[in-house]
Amino acid sequence: MCNFRMWYKAEDDVYVLQCVQCNTYQVRVRNSAFMFDTFTYTLFCEVVADLYLKSSNNTSGDPIKVPTFNQGIELSMERSALRELFCLLDGADTEMKAAQMTSLFYY
Template identity: 30%
Template sequence: MCSFKTLYYAEDGYLIVCNECRHFQLAFQTTLLTMTAQDLQVFHTLVKENREYNADINSGRKNIYIPTPLEGYGMILNRKELEELFQLLETAEVNFKAECLLELFHTTG
């Protein structure tokens, strides 16, 4: 059974990781995805690239497509939502790296 550690939690979504199977669960608005570390890394990269590519868009229109690891399933976001998702992933990544470093100290001490 999964035992989750919260990497990020806010009103717009969360990212948690299972301590046993090391799968990640991302919730953002009405989307919930379970991903491997590799899938999450690819997804995070796609979000970063779309953020840079669509930097000049200030529209509230949902016209930014982000593919997911699930075949035939993607997210359609506006610029504000893309920025919120990016911040979620960036913060969670920093928290995950910090947790991994802390675990190193616990196992060697």
């Protein structure tokens, strides 16, 4: 049974969790939740960051397709929703790095 650690919570239904036993990640954004292994989570974060940076040139307002690497499911997002996802993942990354830095001071 998974024992989840909350890395970042923007709202009640917007958060990133990680199981401390099996090392899986859960990303929830509103009514969608996705599970990732470590490699896929890292890849997902990189893709979201890349799409968010490239979306600043998206003046047409077309939806942006974000692959989730979960059985062919893609998210179709407006730039504002992509920004929310990017900020969520960035906040979680900041918390993870802070925890890693803190652990260097303990044996």
